[in-house]
Amino acid sequence: MTAHSRPKFLSLLKIKLPLTGVVSILHRISGVLLVLSLPIIISLFDQSLQGPAGFQTSASFIAQPVTLIIAVALIWAVAHHFFAGFRFLLFDLDMAVTKSKARFAATLVLLASMILTVYMVWWWFK
Amino acid sequence: MNMRAGGIRPWVVQRVSASFMLFYIIAFFVALLLNAPLDAQSWRAWYQNPLVNVATMLFWVALLLHAWVGVRDVIMDYVSHTGMRFLSLAFAATYLAAMGLWVFRVLILVSA
Numbered sequence: 001m002t003a004h005s006r007p008k009f010l011s012l013l014k015i016k017l018p019l020t021g022v023v024s025i026l027h028r029i030s031g032v033l034l035v036l037s038l039p040i041i042i043s044l045f046d047q048s049l050q051g052p053a054g055f056q057t058s059a060s061f062i063a064q065p066v067t068l069i070i071a072v073a074l075i076w077a078v079a080h081h082f083f084a085g086f087r088f089l090l091f092d093l094d095m096a097v098t099k100s101k102a103r104f105a106a107t108l109v110l111l112a113s114m115i116l117t118v119y120m121v122w123w124w125f126k
Numbered sequence: 127m128n129m130r131a132g133g134i135r136p137w138v139v140q141r142v143s144a145s146f147m148l149f150y151i152i153a154f155f156v157a158l159l160l161n162a163p164l165d166a167q168s169w170r171a172w173y174q175n176p177l178v179n180v181a182t183m184l185f186w187v188a189l190l191l192h193a194w195v196g197v198r199d200v201i202m203d204y205v206s207h208t209g210m211r212f213l214s215l216a217f218a219a220t221y222l223a224a225m226g227l228w229v230f231r232v233l234i235l236v237s238a
Contacts, residue, residue: 031193031196032197039225042232045232049170049173054166055165056166082151086148089144
């Protein structure tokens with residue numbers, strides 16, 4: 001095999017991740033997203049505990065349509081990180097470690113986080 | 127601080143903190159579904175409850191340890207320049223420490 005015919009796996013456009021790999025990278029992306037959102041989350045938490053006026057300010061901030069985009073992203077990030085992390089903890093207990101079970105669990109993680117996101121957004125803005 | 131990044135200890139920290147947060151989040155949502163504190167007074171009273179207050183502090187300790195191991199791993203994976211990596215790690219540690227002190231200030235002041 002010549003050097004030229006070697007496959008280049010490091011091109012992000014050429015990498016085709018399996019479903020389990022998608023869950024894995026999304027776990028990392030959602031984790032970074034959550035760390036970056038800490039100032040927003042803590043400031044809302046801080047403000048919401050500052051009596052009725054602060055609570056009202058936080059509540060009306062959350063109820064804004066523009067906030068919906070951030071809220072959806074963060075709710076999804078929590079849900080995905082939660083379910084994918086739970087799946088990794090199961091692996092540590094030697095559960096679902098076969099290829100087919102790991103794939104099935106990955107599908108469940110993606111579905112569960114999407115369903116929970118839709119439900120939470122509905123609950124939040126109903 | 128242990129400057130030799132990596133090894134079994136962060137791995138254990140990541141799993142122990144994750145397990146605690148798992149239970150806290152489930153308990154939080156069960157409490158929210160049973161009796162949602164959806165006005166200013168009950169929301170404050172909820173966090174003034176010593177059990178909730180201390181459990182929430184523990185949650186944030188777990189979250190910060192968990193975030194530190196995660197961010198540390200991400201930085202070690204993608205920032206290959208030694209100086210930049212050191213700066214990134216120092217910035218991340220300062221950022222997380224600030225977040226932690228802020229949320230502890232909030233949780234202590236709410237019960238004062």
